[in-house]
Amino acid sequence: MDQQMPSAAVEMREVRKDFGDVVALDGVDLTIHRGQIVGIIGPSGAGKTTAIRLLLGIYAPTSGEVRVLGHDPSGFRRRDREQIGYLPQGFVLYPDLSVRENLNFIAGTYGLGWLRRRRRIPYLLSLLHLSDAAGRLAQDISGGMQRRLELAAALVHDPALLVLDEPTAGLDPVLRAEVWDIFRDLQRLERTIVVTTQYVTEAEYCDAVVLIDGGRVIAAGSPEALRKQAFGGEIVRVTIPGLNWRITEEILSYPFVMGGERGGDELRLIVEDAGETIPLLAERLRERGHPVSAIEEHRESFDRVFVRLVEHRGAGAATVA
Numbered sequence: 211m212d213q214q215m216p217s218a219a220v221e222m223r224e225v226r227k228d229f230g231d232v233v234a235l236d237g238v239d240l241t242i243h244r245g246q247i248v249g250i251i252g253p254s255g256a257g258k259t260t261a262i263r264l265l266l267g268i269y270a271p272t273s274g275e276v277r278v279l280g281h282d283p284s285g286f287r288r289r290d291r292e293q294i295g296y297l298p299q300g301f302v303l304y305p306d307l308s309v310r311e312n313l314n315f316i317a318g319t320y321g322l323g324w325l326r327r328r329r330r331i332p333y334l335l336s337l338l339h340l341s342d343a344a345g346r347l348a349q350d351i352s353g354g355m356q357r358r359l360e361l362a363a364a365l366v367h368d369p370a371l372l373v374l375d376e377p378t379a380g381l382d383p384v385l386r387a388e389v390w391d392i393f394r395d396l397q398r399l400e401r402t403i404v405v406t407t408q409y410v411t412e413a414e415y416c417d418a419v420v421l422i423d424g425g426r427v428i429a430a431g432s433p434e435a436l437r438k439q440a441f442g443g444e445i446v447r448v449t450i451p452g453l454n455w456r457i458t459e460e461i462l463s464y465p466f467v468m469g470g471e472r473g474g475d476e477l478r479l480i481v482e483d484a485g486e487t488i489p490l491l492a493e494r495l496r497e498r499g500h501p502v503s504a505i506e507e508h509r510e511s512f513d514r515v516f517v518r519l520v521e522h523r524g525a526g527a528a529t530v531a
């Protein structure tokens with residue numbers, strides 16, 4: 211990476227954005243490092259689009275500070291904007307142009323000369339698996355292909371930072387997974403990707419996640435860190451045939467067990483580090499003569515993680531719900 215470049219692609223400090231009486235964002239602190247895929251995740255009306263528009267300089271914050279690639283977006287020059295690719299919500303292609311013609315047209319609006327286009331467009335068609343569809347009209351290709359073409363359009367000028375507002379909205383889970391594969395390809399090309407989504411499960415695919423609700427950041431960090439924050443630790447699931455309250459209490463008293471609860475023959479334990487704890491626990495249970503039929507790490511779905519974080523507003527908790 212260029213030593214002159216600031217390491218953070220995006221920084222927000224104490225950002226607030228009001229629309230009249232509506233507080234769309236409040237007290238938002240955010241750092242997005244270069245080369246990361248960062249998901250801004252939250253329900254409808256949470257403030258995701260507002261955050262994106264602040265990054266692009268479409269809105270100015272009511273208070274606080276925004277820096278993107280080292281600059282204040284409200285003072286972006288042409289060369290700053292050229293480093294950013296933006297896919298707005300509900301972006302519409304030209305339906306009666308072919309896939310290749312769409313890209314050619316958009317490349318023209320970015321001022322890409324003929325020579326650069328001749329290299330760039332076949333490259334993008336291949337990167338987004340659209341080469342075979344290059345001659346087909348945009349209106350005749352599938353929804354997934356249209357979304358890939360929209361992504362190609364946002365990439366045509368080879369931006370360092372990609373800002374994508376709900377790029378997977380309305381796609382079925384298979385196509386959504388396909389789009390995320392493409393983000394990973396782009397990451398390998400050292401691009402920074404900021405992506406908003408209402409699909410909480412997509413948090414799993416991000417390097418870092420910013421959960422927002424009601425205009426506030428309720429949690430931020432890696433998916434694993436958020437999972438840990440939601441439940442107060444990692445979860446280990448142990449099945450012991452004939453488990454009773456006496457054995458449960460014994461296990462809960464082990465020094466490496468921070469909490470847990472029982473359901474039938476199964477115990478869900480909260481521990482600091484599941485990988486380290488499982489062998490210790492297995493050893494202790496064997497010594498004590500408890501017949502274990504299964505012991506494994508349990509990874510809660512991100513839906514539950516999100517609900518938990520919203521309920522607890524990031525306070526963490528010592529028991530499994």
Ligand SMILES: Nc1ncnc2c1ncn2[C@@H]1O[C@H](COP(=O)(O)OP(=O)(O)OP(=O)(O)O)[C@@H](O)[C@H]1O
Nearest residue numbers: 229232233234253254255256257258259260261408
């Ligand atoms: N231009 C505007 N004028 C007035 N209120 C606005 C404006 N833009 C957003 N808001 C309000 O700010 C809040 C946050 O909206 P925003 O569009 O950022 O949410 P979002 O998380 O992107 O939602 P969605 O997923 O539905 O796009 C909402 O209450 C919305 O009604």
